[in-house]
Amino acid sequence: MNIHKTAIVSTEAEIDPTARIGPGSIIEGGVSIGPNVNIMSNVYVCKGTTIETGTTIHMGAVIGNEPQDLVYKGDETFTRIGKDNVIREQVTIHRGTKKGSATVIGDNNFLMVQSHIGHNCSIGNNVIIANGALLAGYVQVDDGAFISGNVVFHQFCRIGTHAMIGGFTGVNKDVPPFMLVRGPSVIRGVNLVGLRRAGIKREVIKEIKEAYRLLFISGKSKEEALSKIKETLKSEEIKSLVEFIEGSKRGICKIRFSGEEFFE
Numbered sequence: 001m002n003i004h005k006t007a008i009v010s011t012e013a014e015i016d017p018t019a020r021i022g023p024g025s026i027i028e029g030g031v032s033i034g035p036n037v038n039i040m041s042n043v044y045v046c047k048g049t050t051i052e053t054g055t056t057i058h059m060g061a062v063i064g065n066e067p068q069d070l071v072y073k074g075d076e077t078f079t080r081i082g083k084d085n086v087i088r089e090q091v092t093i094h095r096g097t098k099k100g101s102a103t104v105i106g107d108n109n110f111l112m113v114q115s116h117i118g119h120n121c122s123i124g125n126n127v128i129i130a131n132g133a134l135l136a137g138y139v140q141v142d143d144g145a146f147i148s149g150n151v152v153f154h155q156f157c158r159i160g161t162h163a164m165i166g167g168f169t170g171v172n173k174d175v176p177p178f179m180l181v182r183g184p185s186v187i188r189g190v191n192l193v194g195l196r197r198a199g200i201k202r203e204v205i206k207e208i209k210e211a212y213r214l215l216f217i218s219g220k221s222k223e224e225a226l227s228k229i230k231e232t233l234k235s236e237e238i239k240s241l242v243e244f245i246e247g248s249k250r251g252i253c254k255i256r257f258s259g260e261e262f263f264e
Helices: 192-197 202-217 222-232 236-246
Strands: 049-051 062-065 078-081 092-094 102-105 179-181 187-190
Touching: 049 062, 062 078, 078 092, 092 102, 187 192, 187 202, 192 202, 202 222, 202 236, 222 236
Parallel strands: 049 078, 062 092, 078 102
Antiparallel strands: 179 187
């Protein structure tokens, strides 16, 4: 087991023999660290945290600390981090608030410097979160989303699969799958670059563009647009888009900014 002599590791932590713990890092009891995990220097991993195979955590990160939530009363909660993630310097990830709940990070995600994942967030797979992005509690980010630098999210927002959020954006509504958002919760178009990189077929991208037109350009109400989309567009990606919008509790981002809505 490769644990630096200056690291402080609880005897109640479970550390795989192939894991590496760097100088000055602290691992509390109740932590489970899987095979080939690399924890660099001065990382603090708090109780209730599970880190799966191949994840790398860079210098100064804090993983699984108490949530910044007045509801939290010290109950046992958790942080679950999947496989092959890269968590860069000074990232903070807080554990769940309500008893037995968890903050969950999936597989193959890239969390850049000083990004923050609040309590009870759910991050899917293959997500990129750039420097300084701040996710409040209960934010859900689906597979393949790209979040640019210094983006801030209101609690309970949902970010759909393969959505892209431009830098310095404030988001307080749900971002539908495949869409590009920039500015204060404003839809700017379809995330064409992301879709092509993800290998989405040309005919499916064509359907997504038509769904965007119906939802945001045509002047139809949301209900009218969804009805037309369900009638004419049949790909699985379109079905997931419709399900996401119909399941939205906060409402979805719009193509025009309303100052009043930003404070909801």
